[in-house]
Amino acid sequence: MSLTQAHHAFAAVSQEGLNEALAAFFSARPHYLHYGSPPFVVASSVTTTLIDPIPFPNTPGGISWAVDFSVPAVDLFPADGALPPPLTLVAGQLALATTVDLTIGCRLSEDPKGRVVPLRTALPVVAVGHPVSRFFSPGVGDISFTVDAVSAQGVAPGSLEALLECLVRMMLNAFLEDVRLPFDLIDAGFFKLALEEGPLVADDQITLRGDVS
């Protein structure tokens, strides 16, 4: 079977290529992985994103917090190994593994100065999602990723696990929306792709098909 099939042009990024591209993205723009309020994050920059503390009554300055993700490792269908239940990977999907460091500023009891100490937990999570594309004109388009489900293992009780999984899914989707791989990267600039099919996930690669102009 030809690569282009019923179309005239084909472009694909392999699992390794996708992880290389994501590494390049987060290396250049690490602030998409690091969020928090003072004192953990004091200003928005290339490396971090400053967000207000969580306001709460009778807590001067609010509750300080931080969330840090490791660079996600993507596994394109078919899965390289078993996923944590209940996750499964089917054609068209990708798995994404990352570690979420959740930190809160724990206020010291009876401390008149209101000092806080960081309390941190590292939560390995695996997510399943799918790529989505935007196409504007030949050669102008991109793909990004949407997370459908998250599994955080070893959290009890189950209700806390569900809460954390929902929280992480929302946060992942929030920053993945800004992680966009342009067509020009995927086709290595060989042509200006007019997207007709894709993105599809199969055989450890994401494929696009269409015409050229």
Place this chain on the structure above:
Amino acid sequence: MTSDLVAAVDETAANVLLHAAEAALGTRSTSGSSSLGPFGVSYSAAVSFSGGTVRLVAPGTVAIDGLRIDYSLSLTLSIDLSFLDFCLPRICIPTPFGDICTPKICITFPTISVPVSFSDHAKVSGDFGLDVTLSSGEWVVDVVIQQVRAIDLGTAATLLLTAIGTAISVALLAVPFIGPLLALAVGIITAAFGIAEVTGLLAAVVNVFMAGLRFEVYRHAQTFAALPAGGPFDPAVDVTLASVTAEVQASDENELVLSADI
């Protein structure tokens, strides 16, 4: 092992890329010399390429049929008219006062330059290979001529032969003392070459442009901004293409495949 990035086009899309490469090549020009029968010819020529139909042949041949070459020729024929040289012998007429003689008169004819301008097109079929280079920080993929299979000059040789004949007649009219010899000169000169020689001249000029002909189908910076800078906290995301390869892959349809590793 799968490459990080793979881009492929079928023959239909390869035609699109080729025609874009032809347009990008623009007009090429050269000058040189050749011969037309016994006469020397200097020429300057400008050509442009368009059209043609791509056939992809694994593992690395891009065959192009019917590649159109539009050319404009400026020929200058150098014609030595010394074959017309003649002398009027000395003639003496006896008279009572002695012989009256005419001087011996010799007429020598110069070498004349005959300019001819001519434009037409040819169609060439040839086989091209793939050439991948990394030059000055840019990956370049060219299709490079390997062999010319056929040159179709159409009716150009006949038209050029006529144009040359006309140009010669005009040029000879300006030669002093040639009046009575004009028809003879035209006849001798035009008989010195024919359609075969003109065809050979045109083919030689076309081949000058075909030699080493390459069309650039891909050029890309080795390190490039996959994402441009997007704000104070979003610098450009640079990606480096560590390797690039190009080949023709055969399956149920042949495809030109470019592979790259990040």
